Amino acid sequence: QSVLTQPPSASGTPGQRVTISCSGSSSNIGNNNVNWYQQLPGTAPKLLILINNQRPSGVPDRFSGSKSGTSASLAISGLLSEDEADYYCAAWDDNLNGPEFGGGTKLTVL
């Protein structure tokens, strides 16, 4: 049972905007930065968003992150079929003394 809660699934049609939520507490999201990872089928995870809302080089600006209080969100605009993947939020947890991952959200592009 992760300390970061994500919906198990999300879906959208091509061109749509979808958001994935990540809920935590004062010991993780409330006091630390949130990062997001994308895992395409059969591949290793890839850093998608760091420090709440920063995109690493090469990540399209269709992907954006935000944080408010003890929750965070990943937004994907102009949805593409290639965005079909598992998405994980992550944040340092002060109580557990380590980086914790959310349970993951499987995004389906209909």
Added chain:
Amino acid sequence: EVQLLESGGGLVQPGGSLRLSCAASGFTFSNYAMSWVRQAPGKGLERVSAISGRDGRTYYADSMKGRFTISRDNSKNTLYLQMDSLRAEDTAVYYCAKAGQWLPYYFDYWGQGTLVTVSS
């Protein structure tokens, strides 16, 4: 180009031991924290352990404390994970990941993973 190459996975019996290695290249290894993250079949990501870049401080998930030991050899640019008293629930793909700084707050590069299967 950053490269992380894991090795050492395989089939091991319950109660057995295994040592994973991660050979790193393309960056100044000693400057960055490193981590092991695992993924059981059909499940999500789970942190295993991390080690900082400057002082070698280690971090463990509670379920791995006392059984797993993370270490690094900066002269060989290699990260290790010694796994003892293995259980069936340790079966997973183990990923090596490079942190974006000397503390393991986020991971900007990942290896392709090595599969560990614990079964009799």
